[in-house]
Amino acid sequence: MFNLLKIVKNTGDVTVKYPFAPLELMPAFRGKPEYDPKQCIACAACTMACPANALTMETDVKAGVRTWQLFVGRCIFCGRCEEVCPTHALTLSQMFELAVTNKVDLYERATFSLCNCRICNRPFAPRKEVEYVMALMVQAGIDANVVNTRRSLLETCPECRRRQNILDKNNIILNPQSIWRTDDDAE
Amino acid sequence: MSNEATQTTKTRPAGSKLGAGYVANVRQRFPNAIVDEERQTADQLTITVKIDYLQDVVQYLYYDQGGWLSIAFGNDERSLNGHFAIYYALSMEEGEKCWVVVRTLIDPAHPEFPSVTTRVPAAIWAEREMRDMFGLTPIGIPDERRLVLPDDWPDNLYPLRKDSMDYRRRPEPTVDDETYTFLNELGDEKNRVIPLGPMHVTSDEPGHFRLFVDGENIVDADYRLFYVHRGMEKVAELRMGYHEITFLAERVCGICGYAHSITYANSIENAIGIEVPKRAHWIRTLLLEAERLHSHLLNLGLVCHFCGFDAGFQQFFRVREKSMTIAEMLTGARKTYGLNLVGGIRRDILKDARQKTMQLLDEIGREGSELIAMLVETTNFEQRTKGIGILHPKVARDFSPVGPMVRGSGFTRDVRVDHPYAAYADIPKNVYSADGCDIYSRAVVRINEFHDSIAQCKYALDNLPDGPILVEGFTYTPHKFALGHTEAPRGEDVHWSMTGTNQKVFRWRCRAATYANWPVLRHTLRGNTVSDAALIIGSVDPCYSCTDRVTLVDVRKRKAKTVSYEEFERYGIDRVRTPLI
Numbered sequence: 081m082f083n084l085l086k087i088v089k090n091t092g093d094v095t096v097k098y099p100f101a102p103l104e105l106m107p108a109f110r111g112k113p114e115y116d117p118k119q120c121i122a123c124a125a126c127t128m129a130c131p132a133n134a135l136t137m138e139t140d141v142k143a144g145v146r147t148w149q150l151f152v153g154r155c156i157f158c159g160r161c162e163e164v165c166p167t168h169a170l171t172l173s174q175m176f177e178l179a180v181t182n183k184v185d186l187y188e189r190a191t192f193s194l195c196n197c198r199i200c201n202r203p204f205a206p207r208k209e210v211e212y213v214m215a216l217m218v219q220a221g222i223d224a225n226v227v228n229t230r231r232s233l234l235e236t237c238p239e240c241r242r243r244q245n246i247l248d249k250n251n252i253i254l255n256p257q258s259i260w261r262t263d264d265d266a267e
Numbered sequence: 268m269s270n271e272a273t274q275t276t277k278t279r280p281a282g283s284k285l286g287a288g289y290v291a292n293v294r295q296r297f298p299n300a301i302v303d304e305e306r307q308t309a310d311q312l313t314i315t316v317k318i319d320y321l322q323d324v325v326q327y328l329y330y331d332q333g334g335w336l337s338i339a340f341g342n343d344e345r346s347l348n349g350h351f352a353i354y355y356a357l358s359m360e361e362g363e364k365c366w367v368v369v370r371t372l373i374d375p376a377h378p379e380f381p382s383v384t385t386r387v388p389a390a391i392w393a394e395r396e397m398r399d400m401f402g403l404t405p406i407g408i409p410d411e412r413r414l415v416l417p418d419d420w421p422d423n424l425y426p427l428r429k430d431s432m433d434y435r436r437r438p439e440p441t442v443d444d445e446t447y448t449f450l451n452e453l454g455d456e457k458n459r460v461i462p463l464g465p466m467h468v469t470s471d472e473p474g475h476f477r478l479f480v481d482g483e484n485i486v487d488a489d490y491r492l493f494y495v496h497r498g499m500e501k502v503a504e505l506r507m508g509y510h511e512i513t514f515l516a517e518r519v520c521g522i523c524g525y526a527h528s529i530t531y532a533n534s535i536e537n538a539i540g541i542e543v544p545k546r547a548h549w550i551r552t553l554l555l556e557a558e559r560l561h562s563h564l565l566n567l568g569l570v571c572h573f574c575g576f577d578a579g580f581q582q583f584f585r586v587r588e589k590s591m592t593i594a595e596m597l598t599g600a601r602k603t604y605g606l607n608l609v610g611g612i613r614r615d616i617l618k619d620a621r622q623k624t625m626q627l628l629d630e631i632g633r634e635g636s637e638l639i640a641m642l643v644e645t646t647n648f649e650q651r652t653k654g655i656g657i658l659h660p661k662v663a664r665d666f667s668p669v670g671p672m673v674r675g676s677g678f679t680r681d682v683r684v685d686h687p688y689a690a691y692a693d694i695p696k697n698v699y700s701a702d703g704c705d706i707y708s709r710a711v712v713r714i715n716e717f718h719d720s721i722a723q724c725k726y727a728l729d730n731l732p733d734g735p736i737l738v739e740g741f742t743y744t745p746h747k748f749a750l751g752h753t754e755a756p757r758g759e760d761v762h763w764s765m766t767g768t769n770q771k772v773f774r775w776r777c778r779a780a781t782y783a784n785w786p787v788l789r790h791t792l793r794g795n796t797v798s799d800a801a802l803i804i805g806s807v808d809p810c811y812s813c814t815d816r817v818t819l820v821d822v823r824k825r826k827a828k829t830v831s832y833e834e835f836e837r838y839g840i841d842r843v844r845t846p847l848i
Binding site: 083084087088091094105106108109110129131132156157158160163172 | 595
């Protein structure tokens with residue numbers, strides 16, 4: 081008993097003043113993800129990595145838009161989104177006081193317009209992502225004008241591009257001597 | 268009183284394969300039993316036996332070869348080989364230390380198998396669960412009640428069968444009444460029945476306890492859990508990728524979640540043979556020990572609380588807060604560290620954090636020792652814990668309990684030493700056990716482990732190897748399986764995973780430490796008084812939570828009396844003015 085009293089006396093007051101004074105956090109603390117829509121290219125990498133499905137992406141083909149959404153109510157503050165984001169659009173802040181009186185306030189959304197394919201005229205990727213690819217090519221040292229001339233190719237959906245690359249049989253001219261003889265031919 | 272088996276760090280010769288001796292012994296004893304043999308890792312072997320030999324082989328390995336049953340489970344392998352499979356994972360701890368998993372195939376046309384529980388009691392919960400989840404009937408099982416599924420669950424719907432159900436669809440409850448029978452094995456109808464729960468005693472997941480009492484003495488106890496079964500295994504199989512499950516596994520427990528996360532990651536790493544970088548192993552080990560610090564301090568605090576020593580409880584929590592600070596500093600969160608991926612960890616430890624952690628560890632060590640000294644010399648503490656809640660070594664041997672529970676009964680079981688994982692083979696440590704078999708012994712084990720954890724954390728920080736912390740770019744091969752294991756503060760967590768296609772897991776079986784400890788609880792409650800019940804349950808160290816209320820039923824007068832939980836707890840602490848009258 082005497083020892084306990086001694087410990088109590090030596091310890092003094094350890095209670096912190098929170099919430100009447102700010103709570104001291106470690107610099108490494110992971111809180112609510114801060115989102116910068118200007119940086120985001122709507123690539124959906126974060127929504128694939130999010131273990132809790134707090135991050136989702138919905139594409140509305142009719143309206144030609146894709147909506148990114150964060151639902152803080154599901155967020156587990158793991159920071160996987162921050163890790164996989166190619167453009168640093170997401171960073172985990174120190175914010176932890178996230179209670180709201182209205183559930184709607186837990187949602188955060190951003191809408192991006194989609195890029196239509198030049199051939200089939202169907203949306204295939206977010207416009208910002210296409211622009212980002214072109215910017216990357218410029219960064220990689222390709223002349224800006226050259227990149228611009230490839231715009232029509234980059235604004236074509238992968239399916240149409242593939243179709244364009246399939247050559248018509250009649251157009252193929254092969255050197256007859258280079259054709260491999262098969263067993264069928266031998267018969 | 269307290270034993271110490273000092274561990275001599277045995278470094279295994281590289282590439283040595285363990286466990287072949289056991290298989291040879293089984294072959295010699297039962298020449299026609301083994302159909303197939305497959306090795307997963309250097310110390311993990313799976314043998315497929317004929318179904319008729321299942322009981323014999325498990326019994327032989329368990330009692331004659333020094334095995335302990337860690338985990339048993341079913342798996343729906345009809346899409347792979349046309350059969351159901353059941354697995355009994357035995358941790359071999361006498362002689363060569365390794366894992367031998369006994370597997371047997373079951374024809375879907377006759378979904379039954381001979382119950383191993385009749386020979387090895389430790390299989391009881393696992394076999395009841397196999398029946399609930401896969402519809403595989405253990406023939407001859409002594410307890411045919413449901414374990415996991417609610418009373419009104421449809422009879423022919425088995426949740427973990429691959430073709431049975433979408434995890435989002437759950438049949439609506441049809442009745443409100445419970446039809447579960449609680450068994451009074453030792454007493455008779457004259458005993459009073461004290462139901463505690465369904466939100467009850469000190470356990471995080473709601474559990475319903477029935478104490479069968481004769482006056483103040485507990486004759487027998489039965490309990491039912493799984494009121495909030497979360498269906499994690501099904502969610503993991505159907506909806507998550509292999510990386511995401513590390514975060515799900517972390518949420519199995521609110522106290523020792525990181526251990527589960529590591530256990531899962533280990534099982535996948537073992538299955539597909541990923542070599543985790545050394546530094547990642549060391550940091551994982553460091554964090555596991557930091558987790559043990561906070562968990563043991565929590566339990567010691569709660570032991571104080573249940574002995575009616577709340578000032579001590581507050582002091583332990585004050586010191587425990589420092590271990591939470593360490594976690595926040597090193598991982599970014601006080602709990603659910605979120606640091607693991609399959610193949611390593613996500614965050615390194617930098618110099619500043621390292622120095623600050625060292626300083627905090629010193630403080631925890633100093634202040635914790637003061638408190639422990641104070642606790643041990645408090646007469647009330649010894650009075651309430653010595654000779655109470657006896658777990659007889661024979662019962663322990665039969666039921667394979669884990670952690671401080673089994674170490675408090677004289678066994679030196681600890682997977683950190685028996686099957687070293689992460690960096691435990693390189694960090695010096697001791698295994699502590701005590702012979703009292705009572706609450707006091709369990710507390711003594713925890714006290715010793717607390718000191719040892721601090722030493723291990725410091726050693727890990729001082730000797731942290733350099734290098735990368737994560738491997739990426741491995742090939743995720745389908746249908747490989749292995750065990751993962753971790754010594755969590757409450758005992759070993761064992762997971763078994765089979766990889767699947769499409770970046771998913773085919774089957775994830777997760778066994779938490781307390782799952783292995785529940786079946787022995789009724790034995791520790793028997794012969795004690797009602798006022799010790801809360802303390803005994805607390806000494807198992809299940810996850811705590813507050814409790815609604817306690818209903819007291821007098822079966823003879825057919826009268827029920829409900830008292831608040833505060834009142835019941837007060838009685839446990841003061842032990843005057845019984846609420847039973």
